[in-house]
Amino acid sequence: MSQDYSYFGFSYINRNAENDAKNTTALNNAADISVIVVYFLVVLAVGVWSMVHTNRSTVGGFFLAGRSMVWWPIGASLFASNIGSVHFVGIAGTGAASGIAIGGFEWNALFAIVILGWIFVPIYIRAGIITMPEYLKKRFGGQRICIYLSLLSLVLYVFTKISADIFSGAIFIQQAFGLNIYLAVIALLAITALYTVTGGLAAVIYTDTLQTFIMLIGSFILMGFAFNEVKGYENFEKLYMQAIPSITGNISANCYEPRPDSFHLFRDPVTGDLPWPGLVFGLTIQCIWYFCTDQVIVQRCLSAKSLSHVKGGCILCGYLKILPMFLMVFPGMISRILYTDVVACVDPDECEKHCGTRVGCSNIAYPKLVVELMPKGLRGLMLSVMLASLMSSLTSIFNSASTLFTMDIYTRIRRSASEKELMIAGRVFILALIGVSIAWIPVVQAAQSGQLFVYTQSITSYLAPPVAAVFLLAIFCKRVNETGAFYGLIIGLCMGLSRMITEFIYGTGSCAIPSNCPTIICGVHYLYFGLILFVISGIVMLAVSLMTKPIDDKHLYRLCWSLRNCTEERVDLEMDDWTDNQDSNSVDSDDDEPGFLKKAVMCFCGLETKKAPKLTKEEEEELQRKLTDTSEVPLWRNVVNINAVILLCVAVFCHAYFG
Structure with missing residues (x-):
């Protein structure tokens, strides 16, 4: 029999000798360990390379990779x-429980991705912005909408994205390798923070590219093993409909x-x-x-x-x-x-025994x-895939949350902050997110209910639709003003919180226990x-805006679709206080040459001071023209337009074929 042990309140399973001999539930062979070690070395090498070859000492360099990235x-x-x-x-778990419909979440996104590249991003670039x-x-003026969105985004990051990613990664580590979840996650977060803090967005993008390659290779291999076990797709459909557990108790069929x-x-x-x-319309809003x-x-x-890139x-x-x-839903089934x-x-007792x-x-x-089908070495590759996907999501969230905090919150606290101070604040905030994430692990583990993906999607449905409404109206309806947008967001937030809090109080239940x-x-x-x-929030925004001054x-x-090609100079509703003060404060008052240790730390964190010649007004205007x-x-x-049409046709075909 296996035995349960607990450290820091987290349980793990000490596998018995028979299972260890099969090498199916523990990371105890040189092949798996070697693959994982090589993977981490390559990731760190990519991070170091991006540190050396990219500009991380400016806001644009750290947060937007110097606006120099290409399409792939x-x-x-x-x-x-x-x-x-x-x-x-x-997604694989929901596929196992209820079939392929969950895959529609991925295919529905194809339409939103085209909307992003062809409608939203051109407006964002012309607006010359860094954060949402x-x-x-710029669109509405005032402070309250900006602060509301920044705080809401950070809340969503912590309670859905970070917590869900950490928890799902912990499930994999616990089930596949019997490791202590708490220590494994801390180590994972530490490595993740290392190249996010030091490298900026360029490091995140380059490591994302590497990890996408790893994810696809490992997932294709596992899909091949899985379909080989069930002897092809037609047999897969028949066998899935017969997959009924042998122990059911008195629970409804x-x-x-x-x-x-x-x-x-x-x-x-x-x-x-x-x-x-809901899949066609409600999910599109998400x-x-x-x-x-x-x-x-x-x-x-x-x-x-x-824009073409x-x-x-x-x-x-x-x-x-x-x-x-094909890579997640079908293998889960x-x-x-x-x-x-x-x-x-x-049966509750059986489930508790297994997971x-x-x-x-x-x-x-x-x-x-992964544990049962993959041979030595390939099992290590699949762990690398899971770690890659976890670290990829976390690095993206950490970097973007840092951007939101630094540019939209910290600059209101420290209006005269220098650029170096903003860089330090961004990196320190990442470390603070690490701490919050670790503290949230016990809460997520205690809330384990077998409905992880439904949890994240439902929270999004309760909080995100008013935000989608305000952005759509901001771009397509120039009549909407700050007052309407704000009250629409607040009413939408109150409605969403009332549903979310009620569900937390009563619980979502399950089929066996409603x-x-x-x-x-x-x-x-x-x-x-x-x-x-979404509809109610949008109606409130329009109604209040029509009753107030445009x-x-x-x-x-x-800033709006109808005015996107205007060449006249825009008069901002409110000038950015940090922009007004950055020139006089961006240079460190201490002109002394730093010592070797300080210089090394500054270089590692991308805080080295690079004295550049001051741009003339004409040069600044030319730079701004290029950025917008x-x-x-x-x-x-x-080429990209034709590919967009092909992509949309593929999306329609997939929905029709599996509909």
């Missing part, structure tokens, strides 16, 4: 930033039998677990928020050297987003076929497949709720 690392970074360990664990709250400040619509994307609008109107207004994603696009990166990311259905009594367990939780073990579908949450509050599917929230066009040049230039070479504009 941008596309790879967009994909890697989006696809984290929560997808390998959460900064755009809203609906809780453990595969759904009749398991191989359909579009499900009943009333009884479906993912109703098709995708627009995530891909078009979220700092993590948009920041990568703003680092591109031209932005669009090319979006196209590459879109093609890669077709793969998760095959895991249910091969290990039915474990992955599809429904430590009484509400289901579908989350271990992908780790179980929640007691009042139907009038929790009875509406979270995708429907997000759609309703914003003059002179303040909106190149959205012109494209006709040939490449046609």
Whole structure:
């Protein structure tokens, strides 16, 4: 028998000798260890290379990679930033539990990615912004919307993205290797912070590119092993519908039998677990928020050297987003076929025996497949894939959250901060996020319920739709003003929090143990709720704006779609206080030559002072013109446009074929 041990309140399983001999549940062979060590050495080498070859000593260099990135690392970074360990664990687990509909979350994003590259990013570039709250400040003026969005984004980062990624990565480590979760996650976060703090966005993008390559190789290999076990796709469909656990107790058959619509994307609008109107309309709102207004994603696009490279990166990311259905959802479903009594367990005692939780073990579908199917060496590669996806998502979140804090919050606390001080503040905030993330681990583990992906998506549905509404109206309706936008956001926030807090109080329950949450509050599917929230928030924004004074066009040049091509000089509603003061404070008052130790630390963290000749007014105007230039070479504009049409056709075909 295996024995349970506990350290710092975290349990892990000490595998018995028989399992160790099979090398299926412990990292105890030279091949696996060697692969992982080589992987980390390569990642650190890429991070060091990006430190040496990129400019990290300015705001633009650290946060936007000097706006010098080309399309292929941008596309790879967009994909890697989006696809984290929560997808390998959460999406594969949901696929094991209910079929392919969860893959629609990935394919729906193809439309939002095209909208990002062709509509939103051109406006952001012309506006000359670094962060999303900064755009809203230029568009509406005032401080409260900017501060609201910055704080909401940081809350969403901590309680959905960071917590979900860490928890899903911890599930993989615990199930596959029997390691102490707490120490493993701390080490992982430490390495992640190392090249994020030191390298800036360029390091994040280059390491994302490497890790995308690793993820795809490992996932394709595992998919091949999995389909080989079930003898092809047709047999896979038949066997999945027969994957019923042997121990069911007195629980209803609906809780453990595969759904009749398991191989359909579009499900009943009333009884479906993912109703098709919610998948088509409600999910689209989430995708627009995530891909078009979220700092993590948009920041990568703003680092591109031209608009054509932005669009090319979006196209590459879109093609890669077709793969998760085949690389994650299908293998998760095959895991249910091969290990039915474990992955599809429904009896609480059986589930607790297999994975430590009484509400289901579908989350271990992908780790179980890795442990049981992969040979030595390749198992180490798959751990590298999981670590790569986890670290990729975390580095993206840490860097983007640091940008939000530094540019939108810290500059209000320290209005006369020098550029070096902003760089230090950004890096220190990353370290603070590490601390918060570690402190949140016990909370996430205690909340384990087998509904990880539903948890993250539902939280997003409760908080994000008003933000999507304000960005869409900001770009497409110049009549919307600050007052309307603010009250729409606040009313939307109150509605979302009322649903979210109620669910936290009553719990979401499970098929076997339903929640007691009042139907009038929790009875509406979270995708429907997000759609309703979006509509109500938008109506409030429009209504209040129409009853109050409009914003003059002179303040909106190149900030709205209808005024995107205006060449007149824009009069900002409020000048940025930091911009006004940076020239007089950006040079360190201490002109003494730093010592060797200080110089080494400054170089490592990208804080070295580089004295550049002061630009003339004409040179500054030319630099600003280049940074806000959205012109494209006709040939490449046609190439990316044709690829966008092809991508959208592929998306429609996938939905129709599996619908």
